[in-house]
Amino acid sequence: MIVVNNKEKIEWYEGMTVQDVLDKMGYVFPLITVSVNKQLVHKEDYATYEVPDNANINVFHLAHGG
């Protein structure tokens, strides 16, 4: 089980990447910053960075103009 933004809990599986988490959450907004267990993950690593079980993932969305 991993926790996204200290709120949403999603099932973890072997080989799960940051990109998989974003897909699962439906996070399509382009202005985001991702950290896994407080470690910043760059956009180019989303598809390969594997998320460990019990990870705390923060997907920080910047407010837009509204």
Next chain:
Amino acid sequence: MAIKTKAGPKKIEISINGKAATVVEGTYLLNAVMDAGYNVPTLCHHKDLTPDGTCRLCLCEVEVNGKKKLVTACNYPVRDQIKVATTTDEIKKHRKNLAEMYLGRWPNVEVIQNIARLCGATDAEKYKSELTDENPKACILCGHCVRACNSFMIQDILGFAGRGIKRHLTMPFGDVDPHCVGCTSCSYVCPTGAIQITDDMNNPVDPELIRSHGMKVNAEMANLDALQNRMREVGTANIVEVMDAYDLLPVHNFKFGKHPDTHKIDSKVMKSKYFTQGAADACWLGCSMACAKAVDDFELKTGPYKGQKVVVDGPEYETAAGGSNMGGFDLDFIVEYNFYCDTYGIDTISFATTMAFVMEAFEAGIITEEYTGGKILNFGAMKETLECLHEMARGDGFGVEVGQGVRRLKEKWVKELGADPGFLQDIGMEVKGLEFSEYVSKESLAQQAGYAMAIKGPQHDEAWLIFIDMVNNQIPSFKDKAEALYYFPLFRIWFGLLGLCKIVWNDVAPADNSKYPPQEAAKIPDHVENYWKFFEGMTGIPVDEDKMLLQAERVFNLQRLMSYYLGYGTRKDDLPPLRAIGPATVEEYLSREERYDRQMKEDMGIDPEARTVEEKLSITRDYRYQQYNKVLDAAYKRRGWDENGIPTVERLKQIGIDIPEVMALLEKPEQ
């Protein structure tokens, strides 16, 4: 169902001068070798401009699959596992030869002299000729200015004319182009001083300070926007599909946050089938964001201009989302109501939200076909909606009634039709008499308060906190929410007081904004600094966050007091309808039953099993109003207002506006 988001570019292992390096696919080779610590000479390259490859000084040797070739590093995107050599005998010879030619032509220009030194070129006489220009500020034809005009301003006012030795920089037909707005980008990027600014309009104290920060904005728009919100490409419409993905796009009078037909009105369709204009418009000529879009040759199907082809300014996000709110998932309809609202002088947001309310009332049987003059006004009744709009403008028929807006319709229908006042209050999306703008605020307490506390009614300019609160969950406590409800409106008000657009604050972000911790990153500190420097450059008065907040807070409190004086500035005026803070009907509850049941269990500690939907709706309603009132209490306290939402004398003293005229507003409310 999981949504497939766009995967980022991959990384590639390359070798630079025998040393391993990792680069992101698509990185230009010059950036890769510079990042690896190698200094490669270049004249035409500029970090903020599209690479051109014309000076040929940055040639490097690239080996792909055993084959070697020379490439201009500045515009060579890395896509393979290449081996790179930045300095070989052949490259050295080539660079020296080029540098001698440049030196022969422009011997006294400092950047040329520096390049010559770097390339070992010392003989200025070798290529001396009738072309030699002794001017130390000569134009060296690097093209920075031409590219800045294009990529910063989306203009092509500067360009090259002539071939070979006759090549020179010019405006079209050698004349001053009236389209030039004097943005000064060309001068800013000119490496020699060949382009000089001769006039600084409006007499700023420090034009250089304004220019240097303005160019940061330009460079971000040119280089980052296409990867971020695509404001240049599609304007604010970029978030139609984003809001749908996050369950935030208003559908059917804010009942729902997404719809299967959203793809028919999203920015991709607008871009491919509608938008024909993308340049800066009268909003501000010279804006490097140029987010305003327009549709040319749109043939109207209804109304007084039926059959005519017109230009339509928009549609923007709010107009498209107004469409989904009315159930009108058709861009022909959206562009048409956009045009007629603009032409008649009617606000698209208030029109759409009122119309959505009318449709729900129609479907609930509060008003009937007879009452609407024969119009069947279910959600999605686009033809009938346009009829209402035309009637509203002409001053006849049911459209006149729609034009009264949600608040008056509620009162009228209760009084004249005996409608249930509680139901109309729950679904009537207005606060202080103004209709809600087009975002679903149900799952964000901070946004609910941001909307309902807004001085002039629920418009999103004052506070847009949905992502920070609902998605990021970064302001979980009431105190955190109150802090965001304190600073966000003040930032926006201050930008507005300066007459500056808020969009360049947070619709584009610096590439390294993630260097700040989340609470700070949300404020985009580098962009706030830009605004401070614009202010300082113009007035000579330095400003920081405390000074900015104080200036804005004075105005904000004055506005609140004026609102109070006019009868709209107390707690009762800051209460939203149920629809804005949670599900208002059984249909709505059931549409997100799993979510609401989970919240009941986890947040309220109540087991939803064995309870009827009506009971669950009632429990959720009570809980959410309770939560809302708590956030209101916290926000009032942070702002220095009393529990009725009225600014306290103490606070007015603290911020220095306890002058008699202001105090009079406090003492004598009209209501």
